[in-house]
Amino acid sequence: MSRHDNTPESLQKLADNPRILVRREGSPRQDAECVVYWMQRAMRIHENPALDVAIAAANLLGLPIVVFFSVIPNYPNANLRHYHFLQQGLRDVEEDAKERGVAFVLRRHPDNSLEEFLEEVHAAMLIGDENPCREPERWRKVLARRLKLPYWTVDADVVVPSAVFGRDYFLLQHMRPHLKEALPKFLVTTKNSKPQYGWTKPKSLHSESLAHDITAGFKDLDRTIKPVDTFTGGTHAALAHLRDFISHGLKDYVDKRNHPEVKGTSRLSPYLHFGNIGPITIALAVERALAEGHIEQAARDRFLDQVIAWRELSVLFVKYNDNYDNWESAEPWAHKTLVEHGGDQRPFRYSFEQLERAETHDDLWNAAQREMTENGWMHNYMRMYWAKMILEWAPDPARAYEWAVILNDRYELDGRDPNGYAGIAWAIVGKHDRPWFNRPVFGLVRPMSGASTSKKFDAKTYIDQNSGSAKLPF
Ligand SMILES: Cc1cc2nc3c(=O)[nH]c(=O)nc-3n(C[C@H](O)[C@H](O)[C@H](O)COP(=O)(O)OP(=O)(O)OC[C@H]3O[C@@H](n4cnc5c(N)ncnc54)[C@H](O)[C@@H]3O)c2cc1C
Known part of the structure; x- marks a missing residue:
């Protein structure tokens, strides 16, 4: 017997795939006119396993496919810089959708209700993608409870679906054998199949134009963090x-x-x-x-x-880890050592505002902070040093973690991402790392110092490149 007893036979084989989570079982609506793919995390038309599943389901049901994107005004921690990049990316989605024969509908707050849209287009079922972060996952759960239609999500932005592992690992070396075993099955070209049935947009159905600013009228959006021209989205x-x-x-x-x-x-x-x-x-x-x-x-x-x-x-x-964005994500050894060193004398103390404005005594750190605030991206090696120094200069590890998350999510174009939370956890609470040698402030968490870091590369050139309004030199 299949895992999805209430899913019709025609769709069962499709659903039996570790990349797919059937969030709401059941039969597709009978008098339906299309299958809807609610695009959220996987903003692309080509090599998108979620769209592939949506097209496969639509073809099986003899229906067209419609991609729906809803722009909300309050995406957690997103500011103008992020929305600008998002809009650039949506232009490619629109163009590529045409080429693949897929309909694309864009809606904006306040006319962006997914549930109303599903009714409007008489959707048979809903396919979505996955995002492990707290709020997007909560939305998916709420929706699954409210919908009357089958709702599946597809783990489209990883090579090996997370369900294959089903857990977190202390160290990368513990994950490696499982990854090695799974890779040949999942590291394969996607089909990029074409929809067999075309969808004609009803004349009365509204879709926003990307010629206009998608954030227009979003009153509470933080517009102080400006778009950058170092990266073009899409x-x-x-x-x-x-x-x-x-x-x-x-x-x-x-x-x-x-x-x-x-x-x-x-x-x-x-x-x-x-x-x-x-x-x-x-x-x-x-x-x-x-x-x-x-x-x-x-x-x-x-x-x-x-x-x-x-x-x-x-x-x-x-x-x-529910605590991925705060220091309680620390393993017990790291928690203990950081508490033990909580009273250690900090060589320098800075406020959040001083850090944000890159006003420290350390030119290398200031350069890294400016690379991020002005270019929307910081080099990996500097991100490690940047976060380690926040641990050294903040009043305590809890605030160091919190400040690093705020700054990273605010300024990095790639912020608000699992990599960011894991990177900060690695630097500040030794996550996915082993205990090191006991040091002031850091305890057993691996330390980094400006003196040794700046010897590993041409630090002067890096500082010059990021000394004020300089842009990336390429
Ligand atoms: C404190 C700290 C904060 C970080 N914040 C973020 C963040 O907000 N968003 C983000 O995407 N990455 C973050 N990283 C991870 C890493 O620094 C960036 O992914 C990398 O610098 C991006 O540059 P790249 O694409 O040129 O990387 P490449 O070296 O070209 O690597 C290619 C890709 O591999 C992945 N990758 C690379 N390094 C790592 C890593 N250490 N952990 C997980 N994935 C990795 C990224 O997706 C990256 O784009 C952070 C790391 C640290 C230590």
Whole structure:
């Protein structure tokens, strides 16, 4: 017997896939006119497993498919910088949807009710995507309780669906054997199948134009954090970034990835965060580059370790830890050691505002903070140092964690992401790391110091690049 007893036989085989979570079982509506894909996290038309499932279900039911995107005014911790990038990405969604023969409807607050839309278009069932963060997951749960239609979500933004692991891991090495076993099954090209039935938009049905600002009239939106011109949102820019990195950067990734003063990494994180590109697309392009002899095995291994292993470890951390955005996510050893060192003399103390304005004695740290506030992106090596110093300078570890989360989510284009919470947890409470040697303030949590960090790369060049209004030099 199948796991989905109440799902009609025609759809059971489709539902029997670890990438799919059947949030509401049942038969599709009888007199229906389409299947709706509610696009949230996976903002792309190509190589999107959620859209593929929606198209497959629609084809099986003999119905067209409609992609629905709803712009809400209060997405948690999002500001103008993020909405601007989002709007750029939606333009590619609209264009690519046409090319794939998929209808696309955009609605904005206050005319953006998904439930009303499902009624309006007489939807047979609803397909969505997944997001492990607290609020988006809560919305999905509430919706599943309220809907009368079958509602499935598809884990579209990871290579291996999180359900395959079903848990978080203390260390990456504990996850590796499970990842290794699962990869051949899930690291495969998606079908990009075409819908068999076209949908004609009823004349009276409203869809917003992307020619206008999608945030117009959103009174409570934080507009103080300005858009950046260092990254352009969308699948087209993401694919261009990927091609450029594979042709020019990937071969030197092992040597250059820890050099914040050069362009040694892919800078794909904003695109991954907004779902403009999926990790399967990236990983398969890397595998092709290896097979064609453009890169060495070591470059492939090191890069995929970040894109797949560290990234998906972060997703599991957020999915299985309610405290992912506060210091209670610490393992007992880290909690204990940080409490024991809570009274240690801090060499410097800064307020949140001083940190935000990059007003510390440390030029390297200030440069990192400015790279983030002005460019919407900070290099990985600097993110580690940046967060470790916040632990050293904040009044206590709880506030260090809180401040790092606020700043990271506010300024990084890729902020508000499982990688961010896991990165901050790694730096401040030693998550996914082992105990180190006992030091003031840090206790057993791995320390970093300005003196040693600045010796590992050309720190002066990095500081010059981020000394005020300088933009990324490429
Ligand atoms: C304190 C701190 C905060 C961070 N905040 C964020 C954040 O808000 N959003 C975010 O996406 N990443 C975050 N990271 C992880 C990492 O720094 C960025 O993903 C990376 O710098 C993005 O640059 P890139 O795309 O050029 O990376 P590449 O080196 O080119 O790596 C490719 C991709 O692999 C993934 N990746 C790389 N490093 C890591 C890592 N350490 N953990 C998990 N995934 C990784 C990312 O998706 C990245 O885009 C943070 C790390 C730390 C230590």
